[in-house]
Amino acid sequence: MTAKSNEGSAPVRTLFEPVRLGPITLKNRIIKAATFEGASPKGAVSDELIAFHQRVAAGGAAMTTVAYLAVSPDGRTDRHCVVLGDEAVPGLRRLTDAVHAAGAAASAQIGHAGPVANARSNRAASLAPSRRFSPSGTLTRAVSDDDIGRITEEYRRGAANAVEAGFDCIEIHLGHNYLLSAFLSPKLNRRTDQWGGSLANRARFPRQVVSAVRDVVGDKVAVTAKLNMADGVAGGFWMDESVEFARLLESDGALDALELTGGSSLSNPMYLFRGEAPRREFAATLPAPLRAGFRVVGSSFLREYPFEEAYFLPYARQFLAALTMPLILLGGVNRLDTVESAVGEGFSFVAMARALLREPDLVSRWERGVSDAGLCIHCNKCMPTIYSGTRCVLVGGNASH
Numbered sequence: 147m148t149a150k151s152n153e154g155s156a157p158v159r160t161l162f163e164p165v166r167l168g169p170i171t172l173k174n175r176i177i178k179a180a181t182f183e184g185a186s187p188k189g190a191v192s193d194e195l196i197a198f199h200q201r202v203a204a205g206g207a208a209m210t211t212v213a214y215l216a217v218s219p220d221g222r223t224d225r226h227c228v229v230l231g232d233e234a235v236p237g238l239r240r241l242t243d244a245v246h247a248a249g250a251a252a253s254a255q256i257g258h259a260g261p262v263a264n265a266r267s268n269r270a271a272s273l274a275p276s277r278r279f280s281p282s283g284t285l286t287r288a289v290s291d292d293d294i295g296r297i298t299e300e301y302r303r304g305a306a307n308a309v310e311a312g313f314d315c316i317e318i319h320l321g322h323n324y325l326l327s328a329f330l331s332p333k334l335n336r337r338t339d340q341w342g343g344s345l346a347n348r349a350r351f352p353r354q355v356v357s358a359v360r361d362v363v364g365d366k367v368a369v370t371a372k373l374n375m376a377d378g379v380a381g382g383f384w385m386d387e388s389v390e391f392a393r394l395l396e397s398d399g400a401l402d403a404l405e406l407t408g409g410s411s412l413s414n415p416m417y418l419f420r421g422e423a424p425r426r427e428f429a430a431t432l433p434a435p436l437r438a439g440f441r442v443v444g445s446s447f448l449r450e451y452p453f454e455e456a457y458f459l460p461y462a463r464q465f466l467a468a469l470t471m472p473l474i475l476l477g478g479v480n481r482l483d484t485v486e487s488a489v490g491e492g493f494s495f496v497a498m499a500r501a502l503l504r505e506p507d508l509v510s511r512w513e514r515g516v517s518d519a520g521l522c523i524h525c526n527k528c529m530p531t532i533y534s535g536t537r538c539v540l541v542g543g544n545a546s547h
């Protein structure tokens with residue numbers, strides 16, 4: 147299968163007309179980006195999780211992304227994360243049925259958290275390309291060749307189960323220093339075998355997984371990946387290599403589109419978000435012994451970057467120049483004219499996370515011409531709510547549930 151071309155994208159492409167994403171058709175070009183919903187206690191799909199996505203679907207986005215679905219128990223961020231085993235299929239089927247009935251498509255963000263996993267909560271060592279201390283103070287375990295084979299198979303099984311559950315799209319997580327992103331990072335991947343060293347070697351495991359997922363789902367659903375353009379960490383994965391890696395993905399031809407992100411959930415999360423760092427609210431989610439330590443390291447872990455509308459656009463443009471495959475712009479999109487100009491300059495889709503947490507019906511308001519900008523103020527106080535039911539704190543009560 148060959149990658150689809152974004153060439154010939156005319157500036158007149160309209161936002162609110164049906165458009166192809168690989169084998170599927172979306173009703174418009176706006177996708178709700180992944181926001182771990184914190185509504186799957188002990189990994190079970192809850193009515194709250196379904197209602198969350200129903201609201202987004204009814205609110206006009208073409209596709210909502212369910213996040214985050216782990217391919218194996220040791221790939222969970224913590225124990226309240228859905229694992230894409232056979233037992234998850236009926237609950238997820240209820241969710242995709244509800245999303246479809248509300249008029250949108252459903253994407254499953256699948257991945258392995260690797261070093262970002264909470265080892266204490268999972269009661270299993272976190273996995274990483276090389277042994278290191280994780281932020282929770284535990285030592286990670288370096289993955290073996292057997293782990294790489296096993297995890298690749300788990301991606302296959304997870305993707306097959308997501309299709310069985312009715313998802314229209316599989317989004318493979320290649321960002322934020324989760325396991326596959328950690329393999330790409332020269333800082334986190336210190337291996338000297340065929341999985342480490344040169345970019346070709348560090349890229350081997352992520353490419354193997356992407357091809358395995360495409361292999362198992364065939365042309366039944368779309369397959370995308372969320373890729374870090376830059377980790378935002380000294381010695382990490384940066385533009386010099388990420389554009390080259392994206393070219394390799396394009397030549398493999400397994401993806402229908404690439405969503406462009408950045409940052410590290412391990413050591414620089416605010417690079418993802420920009421805007422205010424919610425240090426006090428984040429500290430309040432930690433157990434008391436860790437809270438004291440967070441007071442010392444909190445300002446470097448959650449260091450602030452100024453928010454700008456579409457803050458990843460300058461980096462994403464370099465991907466647009468280097469690739470022909472469809473690209474999804476993400477990061478700080480809050481205005482209708484930003485979406486229009488991004489599509490006009492060749493991005494096939496735009497993804498939004500916080501703007502749609504704040505107003506799940508924003509896209510329909512844009513389409514009806516009753517608004518042209520979102521109300522999210524980038525305070526990032528929704529970030530720590532992932533532990534108690536993800537929501538915008540400015541919406542009254544537990545509004546996203």
Ligand SMILES: Cc1cc2nc3c(=O)[nH]c(=O)nc-3n(C[C@H](O)[C@H](O)[C@H](O)COP(=O)(O)O)c2cc1C
Nearest residue numbers: 179180181182213214477478479498499500528529
């Ligand atoms: C509460 C919250 C939870 C998030 N969870 C995930 C996640 O599970 N997976 C992921 O790839 N990104 C996650 N993100 C990042 C978003 O997908 C997106 O990359 C980021 O918020 C920037 O986009 P925005 O400016 O449109 O919000 C999360 C963001 C927020 C605010």
Ligand code: SF4
Nearest residue numbers: 522523525526528538
């Ligand atoms: S809490 Fe609400 S306003 Fe603040 S960043 Fe999150 S979605 Fe936006």
